[in-house]
Amino acid sequence: xxxxxxxxxxxxxxxxxxxxxxxQRAGKERIESLGIPKSKWATWWDRKDKAEWAIRVGLTLVxxxxxxGLCFTWKPAFSYRSGAIPARDxxxxxxxxxxxxxxxxxxxxxxxxxxxxxYRNSPxxxxxxxxxxxNRLFLVLGAASYxxxxxxxxxxxxxxxEGSETAPDDESxxxxxxxxxxxxxxxxxxxxxxxAVDSAMLxxxxxxxxxxPQHPPEKGSQRMIRVFTGDxxxxxxxxxxxxxxxxxxxxxxxxELRDQFRSRFPGDDGLVAADMIGDWLRDRLPEFETLKYxxxxxxxxxxxxAAAVEDVMMTFYAGQTKLADAGKPLTGRELGLLRSEWSxxxxxxxxxxxxxxxxxxxxxxxxxxxxxxxYIWFVDDRSLLLDRAKLAKLLALMVVTIVLSYHASRxxxxxxLVPLVLASITxxxxxxxxxxxxxxxxxxxxxxxxxGADIPNLVVVTAACTTCTLLTGRIRSRTHLVTxxxxxxxxxxxxxxxxxIVTGQTLSSGAPGGNLxxxxxxxxxxHVLNGLxxxxxxxxxxxxxxxxxxxxxxxLVEKGFGVQTDLSxxxxxxxxxxxxxxxxxxxxxxxxxxINVASIAEAAADAIGANGLLVRVGAYFHDIGKMxxxxxxxxxxSAGINQHDSLQPAMSTxxxxxxxxxxxxxxxxxxxxxxIIDFILQHHGTTLVEYxxxxxxxxxxxxxxxxxxxxxxxxYPGPKPQxxxxAVLMxxxxxxxxxxxxxxxxxxxxxxxxxxxxxxxxxxxxxxxxGITFAQLHRVRQSLVKSLTAxxxxxxxxxxxxxx
Numbered sequence: 001x002x003x004x005x006x007x008x009x010x011x012x013x014x015x016x017x018x019x020x021x022x023x024q025r026a027g028k029e030r031i032e033s034l035g036i037p038k039s040k041w042a043t044w045w046d047r048k049d050k051a052e053w054a055i056r057v058g059l060t061l062v063x064x065x066x067x068x069g070l071c072f073t074w075k076p077a078f079s080y081r082s083g084a085i086p087a088r089d090x091x092x093x094x095x096x097x098x099x100x101x102x103x104x105x106x107x108x109x110x111x112x113x114x115x116x117x118x119y120r121n122s123p124x125x126x127x128x129x130x131x132x133x134x135n136r137l138f139l140v141l142g143a144a145s146y147x148x149x150x151x152x153x154x155x156x157x158x159x160x161x162e163g164s165e166t167a168p169d170d171e172s173x174x175x176x177x178x179x180x181x182x183x184x185x186x187x188x189x190x191x192x193x194x195x196a197v198d199s200a201m202l203x204x205x206x207x208x209x210x211x212x213p214q215h216p217p218e219k220g221s222q223r224m225i226r227v228f229t230g231d232x233x234x235x236x237x238x239x240x241x242x243x244x245x246x247x248x249x250x251x252x253x254x255x256e257l258r259d260q261f262r263s264r265f266p267g268d269d270g271l272v273a274a275d276m277i278g279d280w281l282r283d284r285l286p287e288f289e290t291l292k293y294x295x296x297x298x299x300x301x302x303x304x305x306a307a308a309v310e311d312v313m314m315t316f317y318a319g320q321t322k323l324a325d326a327g328k329p330l331t332g333r334e335l336g337l338l339r340s341e342w343s344x345x346x347x348x349x350x351x352x353x354x355x356x357x358x359x360x361x362x363x364x365x366x367x368x369x370x371x372x373x374x375y376i377w378f379v380d381d382r383s384l385l386l387d388r389a390k391l392a393k394l395l396a397l398m399v400v401t402i403v404l405s406y407h408a409s410r411x412x413x414x415x416x417l418v419p420l421v422l423a424s425i426t427x428x429x430x431x432x433x434x435x436x437x438x439x440x441x442x443x444x445x446x447x448x449x450x451x452g453a454d455i456p457n458l459v460v461v462t463a464a465c466t467t468c469t470l471l472t473g474r475i476r477s478r479t480h481l482v483t484x485x486x487x488x489x490x491x492x493x494x495x496x497x498x499x500x501i502v503t504g505q506t507l508s509s510g511a512p513g514g515n516l517x518x519x520x521x522x523x524x525x526x527h528v529l530n531g532l533x534x535x536x537x538x539x540x541x542x543x544x545x546x547x548x549x550x551x552x553x554x555x556l557v558e559k560g561f562g563v564q565t566d567l568s569x570x571x572x573x574x575x576x577x578x579x580x581x582x583x584x585x586x587x588x589x590x591x592x593x594x595i596n597v598a599s600i601a602e603a604a605a606d607a608i609g610a611n612g613l614l615v616r617v618g619a620y621f622h623d624i625g626k627m628x629x630x631x632x633x634x635x636x637x638s639a640g641i642n643q644h645d646s647l648q649p650a651m652s653t654x655x656x657x658x659x660x661x662x663x664x665x666x667x668x669x670x671x672x673x674x675x676i677i678d679f680i681l682q683h684h685g686t687t688l689v690e691y692x693x694x695x696x697x698x699x700x701x702x703x704x705x706x707x708x709x710x711x712x713x714x715x716y717p718g719p720k721p722q723x724x725x726x727a728v729l730m731x732x733x734x735x736x737x738x739x740x741x742x743x744x745x746x747x748x749x750x751x752x753x754x755x756x757x758x759x760x761x762x763x764x765x766x767x768x769x770x771g772i773t774f775a776q777l778h779r780v781r782q783s784l785v786k787s788l789t790a791x792x793x794x795x796x797x798x799x800x801x802x803x804x
Contacts, residue, residue: 055388063395064365067446071406073361074354077452078342081411083329083531090324090334092316096344098337099311108306109218115305117220117298118236119291121208121227129288130197133281134190136160141184146174160276176276183265183273196260197277200253204290207239209249211286214293219302233297246285253285254278316341329531335411364449368442380435393561394431397423398443405447416447417464417539421488421546422553424465425481428472429554430561440465456499463495464488464543474613476566478551485547489540496536500528562674566613572676573617579624579670586627589635593736594620600787601732607783608776610724618679618729621672625663625680629655635737649696653689653714660684660716682726683733684716685766720769727770728780731758735784745792751785 067073080086139156143149149157154173160180163173187193208227225244228236242248254275261274316323316337323341324334376384384390401423409416423443427436444465448458467488475481550557558568575581584591598619606612630636632643632655644652663680693714700709721727735754742749758781761767767777 052388056385056391059388059392059395060369063399064362064369066399067365067402068358068361070403071361071450073358073450074349075346076342076349076357077450078339079452079454080330080335080338081414082332082335083534085329085528085531086324086326088326089322090326090338092318092321092323092341094318094341094344094348095316096341097313097315098340100314103312104309107312108309111305111309112302113218113220115220115298115302116224116226116238117215118233118294118301119208119210119214119225119227120294121229122290122292123205123208123229125288125290126201126204126209129281129284130194130201132284133197133277134194136280137180137184137190137193137277140177141180143177146177149177160280176272179269179272180276183269192264193277196257196264197281200256200260200278201281203243203256204249204253207244208291209244209246209285210289210291211246213241214291215295215298219295220298227291233294244291246289250282250285254282257281361450364446368446372438372442375438376435380431384431394439397426397430398439401443402446402450405443406450409447409451414538415542416451417461417492417542418546418549420444420447420461420465421468421485421543422550424468425472425484425547425550426557426561428469429475429557429565430563433469433472436469437466440469454503456503459499460492460496460539464492464539467491468543468547474566474611475554476570478567480567481547481551481554482544485544488547489543492543493536493540496539497529497532500532500535558673564614564617564673564675568673569613569617572673573613573620577620579666579672580620583624583627587623587630587633587636589637590623590626590630590633593635594623596791597622597729597733597736600736600784600791601729603787604732604780604783605725605728607779608724608728608772610728614675615679615725615729615732618676618683618725619732621663621667621676622679622683622729622733623659623663624666625659625661627666628659628662632656633659635740644692649692649699650713653692656689656692657716678722679726679729682719682721683729685720685730686715686718687730687761687764687766689714689716720766722769724770724772724776727767727772730766731761731780732784734761735788739788739792742792745788747785747789750788750792754781754784754788 136156136159139153140149140160143153157173157177161173161176163171163176184190184193213222213225223241224238225241226236227239227244243252257278258271258274261270264270265273323337324330330338373385376382384394401419404419405416408418420440420443424436424440427439430436431439441462444458444461447461451457468484471484471487472481554565555568558564564572580591583594598616601619602612602616604612605615626633626636631641632652634642637643644655647655660681660683664677667677667680688711693709693711696709696714700707721730734757738753738757739745739750742753758777762777772780
């Protein structure tokens with residue numbers, strides 16, 4: 001039951017829904033049947049290719065998001081540069097701390113001075129000293145009496161006690177010799193002496209000895225050192241320097257030796273012997289120094305001690321602490337403080353602040369989109385917005401320019417002019433001066449706002465881009481861009497200095513009057529001018545570098561954007577080009593026709609401000625498709641043989657029309673640029689092959705069983721001319737061919753021929769897509785008449801010459 005209850009409403013609902021949709025469709029069709037016109041937006045939405053439109057919108061969104069992301073628009077801009085002179089005191093906006101490098105450095109240096117340096121101890125040298133002592137005593141004690149001492153024995157005794165002639169009898173050398181004999185009478189092998197000396201020298205073995213510290217005060221403590229044996233630096237023990245200095249250690253040794261002798265050799269004689277042996281050892285300690293300073297190990301210890309020092313922090317308070325003074329150039333220290341303050345400011349920003357900044361920049365980009373897009377749509381070439389490839393290239397140029405300029409502007413480089421100047425020249429070559437100025441003005445504004453720079457910077461970059469754009473023009477030589485760079489660099493350098501002086505605080509501060517002269521000749525003005533001249537010089541270097549780089553990048557720009565400069569057109573129009581040489585060999589009549597068309601078309605194009613050189617080169621190649629079947633074209637026929645006599649008009653038309661497609665295929669195979677291929681495709685437009693159409697119509701009238709002839713079967717496939725240059729070439733090609741049929745080409749007949757052909761083209765709608773005006777068409781006609789009249793001008797008849 002429950003299942004039945006559930007299924008019932010579902011079916012009913014579906015039925016009602018289907019009925020509702022059907023009624024809506026029927027109602028919509030009824031309303032449309034009334035013929036009421038829809039709104040423009042509704043008509044646009046119905047007719048628009050939504051997928052293509054979505055792709056183009058997606059491209060613009062990707063470009064905008066790329067700029068927003070790669071330019072870190074969620075962060076406030078850090079606009080300070082070294083050498084810049086702030087107009088006001090810069091006060092901290094947030095509380096932050098910065099490591100005091102000077103105080104931290106002083107503390108680290110103090111730690112370095114206080115560290116206990118490392119000394120390597122070599123106690124084996126004291127073993128040698130002890131052995132030498134034993135050997136000298138054996139030499140002295142070996143004699144039975146003082147009188148039996150030889151020269152060497154007396155010298156050894158002198159080392160222990162030299163004495164003097166005025167000394168008392170109990171202190172004479174003989175008495176001291178006897179004392180030594182008595183003390184060591186029971187220690188024949190001096191084992192007890194050796195034990196006493198070992199015990200007395202125990203500290204010297206352990207700590208070592210040296211005459212004076214071997215490290216300077218700045219490399220470690222002068223009170224304590226650390227001593228190690230062998231390579232065991234990690235087992236080094238701290239020792240007071242006073243305990244290892246020989247002067248102090250020797251006295252301590254004598255004292256220790258007396259204590260040892262007091263227990264091992266009792267009596268006054270033992271103490272005297274202890275003093276004699278102690279003096280001998282003390283006098284020879286400098287020759288047996290055991291400690292050596294290890295600078296490498298000590299340096300590691302000093303570095304470790306310095307690294308362990310924590311930074312000494314300085315605290316700066318928001319709204320209170322001054323970071324830089326007004327009117328003084330920013331130095332590295334002040335820039336460091338400003339950078340730290342900026343980092344803390346970014347760190348403390350709320351997410352809402354970040355989103356607001358991104359939204360603001362997104363609004364700026366949207367406004368620039370609207371400005372540039374409206375100009376392109378209503379004034380310039382709409383295909384830049386309708387063709388997704390062209391739109392992608394335009395957006396890529398602007399995105400790359402803005403992003404590179406943003407990142408090249410860092411204080412170490414200051415090279416934001418390089419991408420902007422490169423883009424200026426590129427845009428001038430690809431899109432023309434007018435659109436290039438608008439695009440680069442938008443790019444300059446975007447870069448300045450993203451960098452947080454001021455009006456003088458905007459004026460400078462705009463001056464550089466505008467001069468490069470206006471001066472680029474048509475590139476007919478390899479040195480043209482270098483000249484553009486030099487002129488633009490000069491103008492920009494003067495702009496930098498002029499704007500800097502006008503907006504600088506040095507010339508606007510102070511009251512006019514008696515103090516003015518002192519202010520203008522003061523050191524602050526000199527400093528400002530030096531900074532401006534340096535900045536101007538660097539701007540000039542950037543522009544010159546960009547122009548030189550653009551000379552090498554020009555072929556890539558032409559290839560990537562599908563445009564041709566005059567320089568490349570001159571190279572392309574060389575008569576030695578393989579296609580032109582082949583055309584001259586296979587179709588000499590067509591080649592001669594192309595040369596004549598190029599001559600008259602270039603002059604006509606120049607007359608209306610079009611690119612005459614482009615038209616000339618396009619004319620050279622516009623008929624290259626005829627070289628496949630040259631004998632089917634009248635200019636290549638000879639001996640009165642016409643290949644079309646054996647063909648039907650429709651077949652002849654196909655052969656004639658085929659030279660357009662064949663020419664385009666041939667051009668693509670030889671990698672000719674797109675503008676030249678466009679000339680090949682458009683130079684006949686959708687015109688009628690009139691001769692064969694009339695012939696077919698005539699035959700159709702004579703034979704009642706034939707079908708009526710349609711002019712659509714006798715028209716070129718097109719497209720119609722899309723540019724002024726293509727329109728000029730079409731008209732020039734037609735009038736040059738037609739002028740050959742004139743029996744007596746007088747100026748009046750040439751004028752009539754050109755006017756008739758031009759009117760027929762206009763009536764046929766061949767110029768509907770190229771934007772040519774009647775005024776321009778009139779100037780083209782005048783130029784063609786003038787050129788043809790010069791070609792067919794009357795000549796003097798020489799005696800014996802027959803009339804033509």
